[in-house]
Amino acid sequence: MTGALPDPLHGPAFGSYRAEEVSWLLTDLSGADLEAPVEEREEAVQSGAAHYSESLPVEYQPGPAYQQLFDRALADSAETLAHAVGLVTELVLAERERPPVLVSLARAGTPVGILVRRWAQAAHGLDLPHAALSILRGRGIDQVALSWLAAHHDPRDVVFVDGWTGKGAISRELATSVAQANAALPAGRGFAPDLAVLADPGSCTATFGTRRDFLIASACLNSTVSGLVSRTVLTDRLIGPGQFHGAKHYADLAPADVSARFLDTVSGSFAAVADRVAADLPALRASDRTPTWSGWATVQRLAAEHGVADLNLVKPGVGETTRVLLRRVPEKVLVRRDAVPDLAHVLLLADERGAAVELVDDMPYACVGLIRPLGRDA
Numbered sequence: 001m002t003g004a005l006p007d008p009l010h011g012p013a014f015g016s017y018r019a020e021e022v023s024w025l026l027t028d029l030s031g032a033d034l035e036a037p038v039e040e041r042e043e044a045v046q047s048g049a050a051h052y053s054e055s056l057p058v059e060y061q062p063g064p065a066y067q068q069l070f071d072r073a074l075a076d077s078a079e080t081l082a083h084a085v086g087l088v089t090e091l092v093l094a095e096r097e098r099p100p101v102l103v104s105l106a107r108a109g110t111p112v113g114i115l116v117r118r119w120a121q122a123a124h125g126l127d128l129p130h131a132a133l134s135i136l137r138g139r140g141i142d143q144v145a146l147s148w149l150a151a152h153h154d155p156r157d158v159v160f161v162d163g164w165t166g167k168g169a170i171s172r173e174l175a176t177s178v179a180q181a182n183a184a185l186p187a188g189r190g191f192a193p194d195l196a197v198l199a200d201p202g203s204c205t206a207t208f209g210t211r212r213d214f215l216i217a218s219a220c221l222n223s224t225v226s227g228l229v230s231r232t233v234l235t236d237r238l239i240g241p242g243q244f245h246g247a248k249h250y251a252d253l254a255p256a257d258v259s260a261r262f263l264d265t266v267s268g269s270f271a272a273v274a275d276r277v278a279a280d281l282p283a284l285r286a287s288d289r290t291p292t293w294s295g296w297a298t299v300q301r302l303a304a305e306h307g308v309a310d311l312n313l314v315k316p317g318v319g320e321t322t323r324v325l326l327r328r329v330p331e332k333v334l335v336r337r338d339a340v341p342d343l344a345h346v347l348l349l350a351d352e353r354g355a356a357v358e359l360v361d362d363m364p365y366a367c368v369g370l371i372r373p374l375g376r377d378a
Contacts, residue, residue: 005148006244008131014249015227016259021114024229025133025145026106029246032238034230035059042329046310046374053136054235057327059222059250069345070225070258074217074265081216082269084198084209085112086277087284089119091207092159092196093126094285100159102130103149105170106247107226108319109162111218111263112198116161118267123274129153134232134245137169137312141177142232142245146191150181155191159207162197163216166320167299167311168204171195171291201317201365202295213339213366217262219319220345222326224256298363302334306370313371316363318343324369325349331372332356339366 008023009015015024034056036044041057044050062070092100099120104113110132120126133145149158160174175193182190195205201213218225230248233239239246299314308314315324324330325346333350335343337359346367350357355369 004242005144005151006242008148011227015229016254016257017110017114017227021117021130022104022110022227023129023131024106024247025131025142025148025244026229026232027239027244027246028249029233029238030249030251032246032248034233034248038327039329042371043374046313051136051138051234053139053233053245056230056233056248059224059230059253060326061256062221066345066348069348070217070220073215073220073345074262077215077217078265078269079273080214081115081198081266083273083276083280085115085119085266086123086209086270086273087280088196088198088207088209089116089123090277090281091209091284092116093120093124094281095207096157096159098157099126099128101149101153101157102128102161103158104130104132104161105135105174106132106232107223107229108164108219109160110229111226111259112163112216113161114263115266116196118263119270122267122270134234134247135170135173135177136232136234136245137173139234140173140180143177143181144242144244146177146181148244149191150185154189155182155185156189158191160193160195162195163219164197164199164213164317164319165195165202165204165208165295166315166317167295168202168293169312171204199317199319203292204295205291206289208289213317213364215318215342215345215366219322221258223250224253225258225262227259228253228257294364298365299368302363302368306332306334308370308373310373313373315369315371316365317368318346318366321346321367321369322349324371325353325355328369329372330355330369332358332370334358334360334363334368334370336363336366337361343367
């Protein structure tokens with residue numbers, strides 16, 4: 001692309017993360033009126049009247065019981081999270097000749113990118129650059145953000161970071177977008193479409209901390225665990241040519257912000273898991289990590305079994321199920337029977353939203369959220 005590239009945003013002017021921990025490759029839309037009721041958004045998205053990225057759901061504000069579940073989940077899972085952070089970071093560092101440039105997929109990937117950066121700093125004394133950009137299903141990665149990265153870093157050093165995989169839609173979107181960007185770059189000097197995640201239950205990537213579907217506590221909340229930043233937005237009404245995709249900074253939610261506590265709790269467990277990470281890394285590196293896309297086959301089977309014609313309405317994994325319950329119109333939640341003790345927050349949200357819960361035994365995911373199809377009554 002031609003013309004001057006925009007400048008990144010930094011906290012505390014935008015978001016609550018420290019300026020050195022992430023550069024947001026986003027346009028500040030904090031003053032825009034973008035929120036719409038969940039049911040209204042759902043009808044617009046499913047009918048094709050609007051893309052999901054053109055508006056924002058009203059931010060869910062947890063009550064005391066749900067907040068207590070988040071607190072308990074964070075305390076119980078901190079070492080598990082730290083272990084996954086350590087493994088995926090060590091995997092990234094071991095398989096690259098030069099220190100990487102971390103690029104997280106906003107917003108769920110951004111706290112993970114910060115944790116990966118912290119592990120690299122604590123374990124190896126590395127001060128890795130970290131930027132966050134927007135990726136949208138059906139619209140791809142922000143190409144202006146990729147142009148900014150290519151202008152400021154060697155694209156070959158970029159590692160894309162996210163929290164988890166579901167059925168692989170974002171992995172596919174990433175590959176398509178990167179190919180588009182690379183067409184304008186010198187041969188052999190493009191971005192790699194690799195995605196590093198904490199959890200890869202969908203078997204969509206070769207770089208992961210675990211393929212077990214487990215609760216990543218940052219999935220329990222929205223902006224208040226993600227630096228007070230909304231999910232990303234792309235609408236011609238507010239974003240012009242040459243601008244990054246947009247997002248809002250919810251400064252008014254600062255009293256409820258637990259973003260720093262989430263990061264500090266997990267990184268505070270790094271020392272406790274360091275020996276285990278070192279012991280587990282060789283086996284992980286030596287294992288066959290070739291993606292099988294088994295999650296996609298599972299989603300197809302579940303959709304057929306439950307009469308869901310549109311696979312976009314099937315959201316597999318703890319993180320995606322939580323998102324369904326927080327900002328979509330859920331119909332049903334499938335919960336693997338042995339995972340029930342770890343999914344108290346999902347069960348509480350399902351009860352609050354009036355979504356049926358069905359116990360199942362035969363799926364790789366701990367739970368799967370089914371969105372109510374347009375026109376179907378509760």
